[in-house]
Amino acid sequence: MLRVALALTLGFAVVTLAGSTYSVNAEEKKDNKAETKKLEGKLTCTKCALGETDKCGHALLVKVKDKEIKYYLNDKGGAEPYHGKCCKADVDAVVTGKVVEKDKKLSIDAPKVEFPKK
Numbered sequence: 001m002l003r004v005a006l007a008l009t010l011g012f013a014v015v016t017l018a019g020s021t022y023s024v025n026a027e028e029k030k031d032n033k034a035e036t037k038k039l040e041g042k043l044t045c046t047k048c049a050l051g052e053t054d055k056c057g058h059a060l061l062v063k064v065k066d067k068e069i070k071y072y073l074n075d076k077g078g079a080e081p082y083h084g085k086c087c088k089a090d091v092d093a094v095v096t097g098k099v100v101e102k103d104k105k106l107s108i109d110a111p112k113v114e115f116p117k118k
Helices: 002-032
Strands: 036-045 058-064 067-074 091-102 105-114
Touching (some): 067 091
Antiparallel strands (some): 036 058, 058 067
16 A cells, blocks of 8 residues: 555656646747847837836837837846937837747847947
């Protein structure tokens, strides 16, 4: 009787551990699907120009056909060296980073911001 109980407990532990390992791997694969993209558009301030946040932040407005798509940059906000260029007026910019969707909003992780030469 003791051997049966021990075997059942061990079997249950193996199945549980295998299931949790599978779900962790699935989450890792989901995060790796965020691919690095290079996007061109207008860089703007989420506080001063858009009025969406309490602190300065950045968003890239990309026009695709007749639609405008807004990507929020996950950066240091007003502390970024490029913030002064886009705080009061939108500027053309090229942003490279990993595009992710969270809470039905698109954002760019680890953004690299460049301004095209005129």
